[in-house]
Amino acid sequence: MYDSKLTAHFAAFYPLGKPFISALSKVLTYKQFSKGDILRQNGQTPMIWYIEHGLAKGYYQDQEGNERVTRFWKEDQVMLLTGGNQYQTAADSIMLLEDSRITTLSDSSVLYLYHTFAEAAKLSNKIILNDRNYSEIKSFLCSLPTRHGYEQFQQLFPSERLLLQDIASYLETTPGRISVIRRNPE
Structure with missing residues (x-):
């Protein structure tokens, strides 16, 4: 097993x-x-x-x-x-x-x-609550200025394994804006 x-x-x-x-x-x-x-x-x-x-x-x-x-x-x-x-x-x-x-x-x-x-019912509730909390990360990141949202994104997700266009779509911005942020870190 x-x-x-x-x-x-x-x-x-x-x-x-x-x-x-x-x-x-x-x-x-x-x-x-x-x-x-x-x-x-x-x-x-x-x-x-x-x-x-x-x-x-x-x-x-x-x-x-x-x-x-x-x-x-x-x-x-x-x-x-x-x-x-x-x-x-x-x-x-x-x-x-x-x-x-x-x-x-x-x-x-x-x-x-x-x-x-x-224990299955309580476990189920905890899993659903965790999933809901995780899904709210996008709203939080998109509410930040793009540079700060991207910086937080990099801490939460393996950004080096993701396509630039997918990150931009998730953060509701353009790939060009993410490229500028990557080239000009503060």
């Missing part, structure tokens, strides 16, 4: 009993994705994805057909894809930006864990 980083990640949110950890370990699936692979929200897509290794972006196409980056995920983060009205995914599509190793749980496994173990 492969010992996933996901169990340690979940345990950091809420104390997990040995029976829960054992059941979780049995239902995890591991997938290898290539750079450029896309995850979309649909009936066949699991709702929880954990990035063990790699990098991803969430995005959508605006009315003019321009790509708008809404989110980045890196190693040791959970991506949630939900179909309910209460929680929406951060993007229409998620693209893997590097070859990535992902751990996931099927929807039926999530339901099994949720209905079988008492």
